[in-house]
Amino acid sequence: MSALLAVELRRAFSRRFVHVLAAMALAIIVVAGFGVFLSAETEAPAAKARSELLETCQYESDVARCQAEVPTVSEIESGDIFVVSDDPRFELTELWPDEPGSFDIGILPTTTLLGFFLAIVVGASLIGAEYRAGTIETLLVWEPRRLRVVAAKLLSTAVVALLLYLTFQTLLALALLPTAVFRGVTEGADAAWLGHLVVSLLRIGAIVAALAVVGGSFAVITRNTGGAIALVFAYLIGVEVMVQSLSDGLNRWFVVPNLVLATGLIPVDFELTRSAAAATVLLLGYLATLVAVTAGLFRTRDLG
Amino acid sequence: MGVIEVEGLRKRYVGWRGKQTTALDGLDLSVPEGGVYGFLGPNGSGKTTTIRCLLGLIRPSAGSSRVLGVDSRRSLGEVVSRVGSIVETPRFFPNFSGERNLTLFAGLDGIEPTRVRAALETTGLTERARDSFRSYSLGMKQRLGMAAVLMKDPELLILDEPANGLDPAGIVEVRELVRRLGAEGRTVFVSSHLLAEVQQMCDRVAILNRGRCVAAGPVDDVLTQGGGGRLVVRVEEPRRAEDVLTRAGFEVTRDGDAVLVTGTGRDGAQVSRCLAGAGMYPWEITAQTVDLETVFLELTGRETSG
Numbered sequence: 001m002s003a004l005l006a007v008e009l010r011r012a013f014s015r016r017f018v019h020v021l022a023a024m025a026l027a028i029i030v031v032a033g034f035g036v037f038l039s040a041e042t043e044a045p046a047a048k049a050r051s052e053l054l055e056t057c058q059y060e061s062d063v064a065r066c067q068a069e070v071p072t073v074s075e076i077e078s079g080d081i082f083v084v085s086d087d088p089r090f091e092l093t094e095l096w097p098d099e100p101g102s103f104d105i106g107i108l109p110t111t112t113l114l115g116f117f118l119a120i121v122v123g124a125s126l127i128g129a130e131y132r133a134g135t136i137e138t139l140l141v142w143e144p145r146r147l148r149v150v151a152a153k154l155l156s157t158a159v160v161a162l163l164l165y166l167t168f169q170t171l172l173a174l175a176l177l178p179t180a181v182f183r184g185v186t187e188g189a190d191a192a193w194l195g196h197l198v199v200s201l202l203r204i205g206a207i208v209a210a211l212a213v214v215g216g217s218f219a220v221i222t223r224n225t226g227g228a229i230a231l232v233f234a235y236l237i238g239v240e241v242m243v244q245s246l247s248d249g250l251n252r253w254f255v256v257p258n259l260v261l262a263t264g265l266i267p268v269d270f271e272l273t274r275s276a277a278a279a280t281v282l283l284l285g286y287l288a289t290l291v292a293v294t295a296g297l298f299r300t301r302d303l304g
Numbered sequence: 305m306g307v308i309e310v311e312g313l314r315k316r317y318v319g320w321r322g323k324q325t326t327a328l329d330g331l332d333l334s335v336p337e338g339g340v341y342g343f344l345g346p347n348g349s350g351k352t353t354t355i356r357c358l359l360g361l362i363r364p365s366a367g368s369s370r371v372l373g374v375d376s377r378r379s380l381g382e383v384v385s386r387v388g389s390i391v392e393t394p395r396f397f398p399n400f401s402g403e404r405n406l407t408l409f410a411g412l413d414g415i416e417p418t419r420v421r422a423a424l425e426t427t428g429l430t431e432r433a434r435d436s437f438r439s440y441s442l443g444m445k446q447r448l449g450m451a452a453v454l455m456k457d458p459e460l461l462i463l464d465e466p467a468n469g470l471d472p473a474g475i476v477e478v479r480e481l482v483r484r485l486g487a488e489g490r491t492v493f494v495s496s497h498l499l500a501e502v503q504q505m506c507d508r509v510a511i512l513n514r515g516r517c518v519a520a521g522p523v524d525d526v527l528t529q530g531g532g533g534r535l536v537v538r539v540e541e542p543r544r545a546e547d548v549l550t551r552a553g554f555e556v557t558r559d560g561d562a563v564l565v566t567g568t569g570r571d572g573a574q575v576s577r578c579l580a581g582a583g584m585y586p587w588e589i590t591a592q593t594v595d596l597e598t599v600f601l602e603l604t605g606r607e608t609s610g
Contacts, residue, residue: 007408011397134395137361141389142412144360144380302362304352304391 004143008156012126018160021118025168033175040183041088047073048088090184095173096197107176108169108197109265112204115165116259119208120232122164123157123215128225137303150220150298154213154291161212162205169201204263210287217294258283305373307460307491308335308358313367315353315515327353328364329515335493335508340486342502342523343495344596345512346604351495352392354512355464359389372460385413388458390466394449396437402448403433406455415455423455428477442469450481461485463494467501479505503596513604527594535565535572538588539579548582549575 012018043051050073057066096108130136130153143149180186218228240254251257252273260266261279274282310333317325328350335341345351356362358369360380369376371383396405406420424433427447432440440448446469453461466482467475475498482505486492496502502509503523510520519526538561539545545563549556554575557564565575572589579586 003411003414007411010408011400014397014399016399133398134393135397137391138395138409140361141359141384141387141391142409144384300363302356304356304361 004148004152005155008152009159012156012160015126015129017125017129018122018164021122022164025164026171029168029172029175032172033178036090036176037179037183040090040179042183043088044073090176090179092177092180092184092186092189093193095176096193096200106265108173108201109204109263111169111172112208112263112265115169115204115208116211119161119165119211120215121229122161123212123217124219124228124232125215125225126157126160127153127216127219128223128228131219131223132225140303146299147295150295153220154216154294157212157216158209162209165205165208166201169205173197200264204265207259207263207283210283213287214290217290220294220298253282255283255286305370306334307337307372308333308493309370310334310354310358311368313354313357313369314365315350315357315362316365326515328357328367330367331512331515331517333510333517333520335491335510337491338486338489339507340482340492340494340505342506342509343493343512344497344499344502344509344600345495347497349512349604350515351512352464353515355389355391355462355495358462359384359387359391361391386458387460387462388453388456389462389464390446390449390453391462391464393442393468394445394452396445396448396452398438399436401434401436402429402440402444402451405437405448406452409452410455413456419455419457420451423451426454426481427451443471443474446470446478447474450478459490461490461492461494463492465496466494467496467498475501499597499600500595509596511600511603518603519599523596527596527599534592534594535575536588536590536592537563537565537575537579537586539563539584539586541584544582545579545584545586548584549578552578554578 041048050070053070054067057063057070094107096106130139139149140146180189215228215232218231219225222228222231236256240256244251244254251271257271257273258279260270261272261274261276262283264276266272310331313328313331313333314326315328317327319325327348331350331354333354343351343354353362357364358371358376360376360383363377372386374382376383396402397408400408403420403424406423407417409415410417410420421430424430427450429444429447429451432444437445437448446466450463450466453463461482463482467478470478479501482492482494486507494502494506506523508520508522509526511518511526536559537545537549542558542561542563546556546558549563549565555566557566572591576586576589
């Protein structure tokens with residue numbers, strides 16, 4: 001099994017599609033890192049507030065008097081004078097805010113949505129390409145134990161998706177780190193926050209891996225990359241939305257709402273129909289059923 | 305017991321609208337150990353389906369098959385580990401080089417890298433071993449398929465059209481390689497539509513038509529089943545010679561001025577003696593041999609028209 005898995009992983013990481021995807025992600029990360037660094041606000045909140053107040057003086061007739069009345073930075077910082085101003089600098093904790101219902105503001109959670117989409121595409125592509133090239137047949141005349149073969153294939157898609165997700169999230173975080181250190185704020189980014197970040201990334205990485213297995217399973221069922229991707233998204237975007245519009249009661253059994261609950265990246269107005277743990281168990285049940293159907297089909301179906 | 309034993313093998317495909325297509329219709333086949341066994345048949349006769357059934361790629365609808373003494377459905381893992389095979393055009397990972405492809409598959413079977421290099425050398429692929437499989441010609445893909453089979457050092461080789469896409473020099477190389485493997489004591493089961501090649505390469509053949517075996521055995525015996533050649537007799541009075549030979553029990557037909565003696569029991573000396581006994585002295589008796597192509601066309605044509 002380990003030899004089979006090694007073959008599958010080597011093949012997966014040699015795929016041009018994976019290379020292109022990785023190159024594109026790296027390019028975006030580099031551009032984002034430089035872009036954020038160069039455009040980042042460097043003024044502290046008090047200084048920024050004073051600058052904003054001074055800007056209003058340009059429109060006053062008595063500029064000198066206005067400027068004299070604007071409080072100094074130290075006066076604003078002391079808190080004696082209340083001035084409403086958000087901290088404009090980049091905060092490291094913006095990467096993954098340590099609070100629930102913060103899906104809208106975290107940088108890494110936002111890119112996670114793209115990760116979900118790509119995981120399905122990567123999973124479907126890795127296995128669908130084998131059907132297109134006909135190499136499944138070659139593999140089966142070397143290793144005819146089909147359950148092992150399909151297990152290795154699905155496992156390899158999961159590993160590839162997980163590694164890609166974790167690598168790119170880490171690289172994105174590292175690309176934004178200099179901005180936080182040299183031009184922004186690192187307050188709050190303590191060991192507890194880092195632990196929360198790592199646990200969150202691993203949890204969502206596991207969901208990304210599971211979605212790659214979903215994409216791969218549908219590729220085995222349809223024996224086609226495009227068919228698999230179309231089927232998954234037609235279900236997630238078409239069927240679930242359509243059925244939901246007919247009956248709200250079924251909503252709690254659908255994949256997308258439970259996926260939102262399981263990730264913990266919950267929008268503010270989202271209906272909490274069950275706990276994250278219960279949602280995870282339900283999704284694992286769905287995944288196990290899909291994998292069982294996939295394995296059964298792969299084991300019994302004729303090739304060629 | 306043969307290396308491959310097939311009994312009553314059937315494969316029916318059912319289409320979307322319930323339309324059934326029979327690919328194998330109760331095939332019986334016995335391939336003895338050692339030597340090169342040719343598996344012939346027109347397109348759609350069930351050759352590749354048989355090979356796929358033997359290798360577990362498709363499930364037969366009925367019947368049984370044993371490969372190397374083992375039930376090929378129940379102990380497929382054991383069968384496959386002892387068999388090297390090419391099914392239709394060899395397919396490998398297109399972005400990998402030939403060598404890397406072989407190394408990957410070698411890893412599945414614990415085959416050492418030295419055997420990978422040796423197989424590449426035997427098939428003449430050493431110079432192109434590092435090029436991607438995608439860039440290979442059809443002939444090179446066939447060679448790589450052969451290399452994959454050879455590095456496994458199998459007891460039984462199942463080769464589906466191994467000369468497909470090869471140039472004449474390549475065909476000769478494959479022929480020599482297959483004959484050498486057969487002479488080493490291995491069994492080579494080779495399906496092909498290149499009948500002249502099969503006749504030169506194989507010790508035994510089976511001819512398949514419409515999913516059934518219509519002739520099988522040593523090449524000479526199969527040639528006999530298809531008529532096995534004929535004697536062309538030229539004599540002064542062909543009509544009388546025809547009567548004399550017919551009365552003597554020979555199978556005789558006329559072709560213009562020539563008398564054709566066909567069927568078993570034809571022997572130039574006996575024919576000459578018989579005619580001489582009737583006062584006729586033929587000035588020419590020529591033995592014409594029948595090739596596999598003629599037998600193949602006759603047997604498969606007879607089945608098809610029947």
